[in-house]
Amino acid sequence: xxxxxIDKNSAFLYPMPMVLVGSVVEGKANFMAVGWVSRVxxxxxxxxxxxxxxxxxKGIDENREFSINIPDVSLIEKTDYCGLVSGNKxxxxxxxxxxxxxxxxxxxxxxxxxxISFSLHETVKLPFNSLYIGEPKEVFTEEKYMxxxxxxxxxxxxxxxxxxxxxxxxxxxxxGRAWNIGKSLR
Amino acid sequence: xxxxxIDKNSAFLYPMPMVLVGSVVEGKANFMAVGWVSRVxxxxxxxxxxxxxxxxxKGIDENREFSINIPDVSLIEKTDYCGLVSGNKxxxxxxxxxxxxxxxxxxxxxxxxxxISFSLHETVKLPFNSLYIGEPKEVFTEEKYMxxxxxxxxxxxxxxxxxxxxxxxxxxxxxGRAWNIGKSLR
Numbered sequence: 001x002x003x004x005x006i007d008k009n010s011a012f013l014y015p016m017p018m019v020l021v022g023s024v025v026e027g028k029a030n031f032m033a034v035g036w037v038s039r040v041x042x043x044x045x046x047x048x049x050x051x052x053x054x055x056x057x058k059g060i061d062e063n064r065e066f067s068i069n070i071p072d073v074s075l076i077e078k079t080d081y082c083g084l085v086s087g088n089k090x091x092x093x094x095x096x097x098x099x100x101x102x103x104x105x106x107x108x109x110x111x112x113x114x115x116i117s118f119s120l121h122e123t124v125k126l127p128f129n130s131l132y133i134g135e136p137k138e139v140f141t142e143e144k145y146m147x148x149x150x151x152x153x154x155x156x157x158x159x160x161x162x163x164x165x166x167x168x169x170x171x172x173x174x175x176g177r178a179w180n181i182g183k184s185l186r
Numbered sequence: 187x188x189x190x191x192i193d194k195n196s197a198f199l200y201p202m203p204m205v206l207v208g209s210v211v212e213g214k215a216n217f218m219a220v221g222w223v224s225r226v227x228x229x230x231x232x233x234x235x236x237x238x239x240x241x242x243x244k245g246i247d248e249n250r251e252f253s254i255n256i257p258d259v260s261l262i263e264k265t266d267y268c269g270l271v272s273g274n275k276x277x278x279x280x281x282x283x284x285x286x287x288x289x290x291x292x293x294x295x296x297x298x299x300x301x302i303s304f305s306l307h308e309t310v311k312l313p314f315n316s317l318y319i320g321e322p323k324e325v326f327t328e329e330k331y332m333x334x335x336x337x338x339x340x341x342x343x344x345x346x347x348x349x350x351x352x353x354x355x356x357x358x359x360x361x362g363r364a365w366n367i368g369k370s371l372r
Contacts, residue, residue, distance in 0.1 A: 001285065001296055004329060008322040009231050010336065011302050013203040013223060014256055014344040015357055037199060038224035040236035041312040045195050048234060048317070050226035070200055076361055080368030099187065110187055116197050124310055126227040126319070131234070133312070136194040143190060150196070153348045158200040159361055160346070162339045166364040171201055172356030175262055175345055179352055182266030 015160035015169050020079055021049055022067035022098075022107040023059025029093040029107035032056045033083030035161040036129070037068065045136050046121055050129040055087035060132055063105035064120035068134075069112035072157040076168060101138040108140060113156040115140040201346035201355050206265060207235055208253035208284075208293040209245025215279040215293035218242045219269030221347040222315070223254065231322050232307055236315040241273035246318055249291035250306035254320075255298035258343040262354060287324040294326060299342040301326040 016035035023030055036050040047068060051057055060066045071079045078095055085092070097110035106117035118134030125131075145155045153171055160169045202221035209216055222236040233254060237243055246252045257265045264281055271278070283296035292303035304320030311317075331341045339357055346355045 002328045002330075003285070003296070003301070003326040005287075006325050006327055006332075006335075006337070008302075008325050009229070011231055011233070011300075011322045011325045012225055013205070013233075014300065014337070014339050014342055015203060015346070016224070017199040017201060017203075019199070036225045038202070038234065038236065039198055039222045040234070040315060040317050042238060042314040043195070044313060045197055046312060046315075047197070047199075048224065048226070048236075050224065050234075052228060073361060077368050077371055080362075080364060080366065081371040082368070083365060084368050085372070099189070101191075110189070114197075114200065115189070116194075124317075124319075126232055127230060128228040129226060129232075131226050133310075136197045139192050139194050139197045140189040141192055142188045144188075146192075147351075149192075150351050151192070151200070152351070153200050153353075153355065156200055160201070160357070161364055163364075165336050165338070166366070167339075168361040168364055168367075169339065170358030170361055171346070172358035175259060175354040175356055176266075177352055178266060178347055178349075178354055179269060180266065181354075182263050182268070182270050185263055185267040186270070 010164050012163045015162050018159050018161050020069040020071055020082060020109060021056055023056045024063060024105040024107060025055055025059040025087055029098045030056055030087035031082045031092050033079050046133055048131050048133045050131050052129050057130060065103045065105040066118050066134060067106040067108050068116045069109040070114040070158050071112050073159050073170060075111055076159060103137055113141060113145045114151060196350050198349045201348050204345055204347050206255040206257055206268060206295060207242055209242045210249060210291040210293060211241055211245040211273060215284045216242055216273035217268045217278050219265050232319050234317050234319045236317050238315050243316060251289045251291040252304050252320060253292040253294050254302045255295040256300040256344050257298050259345050259356060261297055262345060289323055299327060299331045300337060
């Protein structure tokens with residue numbers, strides 16, 4: 001076996017989905033780029049977003065509402081920009097066309113193929129990050145991103161992140177059906 | 187705006203990284219296929235894995251150790267198989283070549299390009315899933331998966347999952363450097 005050990009601080013997932021997390025801070029919509037995010041519960045659907053101490057957190061802590069917006073590859077520079085500058089110093093409310101559903105403190109991005117508003121379920125304080133666990137209240141998309149009434153990743157064209165090399169990646173080819181292609185091994 | 191609302195139970199991320207989570211249950215290595223997983227803390231590095239009520243959980247609850255193994259596309263059928271059958275009825279300890287590092291209850295998969303052993307940091311009980319938050323103890327890879335001493339996703343060749351359409355996807359093209367390509371908008 002040729003296994004070698006590497007620095008455990010360099011352990012990441014390959015790859016991570018890139019999203020824009022939104023909140024309203026001091027009356028303004030604010031967005032940050034996040035790759036540490038996952039669905040975490042079946043019913044009700046819950047998602048977890050792990051945020052360091054950022055400007056965005058103030059809005060989530062105060063309003064108990066936030067959003068997850070899935071950008072497509074055409075938004076890659078704007079998404080990256082949201083990860084480069086803090087809402088503390090830079091007004092990010094005009095980068096995108098913002099709209100709201102029922103939740104007035106969960107800013108949604110019109111340009112993003114999938115936009116989800118969340119009410120906060122609970123916050124888990126970790127040593128450095130806050131893990132915000134939210135329940136989707138509304139999920140917005142457009143007909144053009146759907147196939148057979150389901151969001152279609154080839155139409156959504158999201159992108160992913162790798163660390164610590166810090167690169168973005170497109171989605172590649174369809175490799176087969178999940179909960180299916182392993183049946184041959186039964 | 188042409189936004190439409192869709193079922194909030196159908197809200198997922200696009201795409202989700204696929205991993206094999208390992209634990210030792212009743213003396214045997216057991217693995218399950220998981221797409222609900224994320225890095226969640228900077229220092230110390232922490233990862234969260236959201237598991238429904240599965241056989242795997244028994245091992246994590248009892249031993250407070252588990253593993254995350256990142257399979258490559260050549261392991262897609264075996265990975266899918268691990269998601270199709272429960273360790274409660276099927277012995278999955280012989281599907282892969284298993285090895286162990288310092289943690290005797292965190293089974294690692296020799297065939298996987300990246301293998302991480304974890305000690306359990308805390309368990310967050312959600313309404314349906316258990317969110318296991320673990321701290322990496324050892325990270326194993328091989329020289330052939332590295333470029334400039336960093337794991338290289340184009341050499342690792344992982345795959346991702348979409349739900350609710352249930353398909354696996356390869357990683358596509360490099361789209362640019364993170365925390366960099368947005369600088370043009372400053």
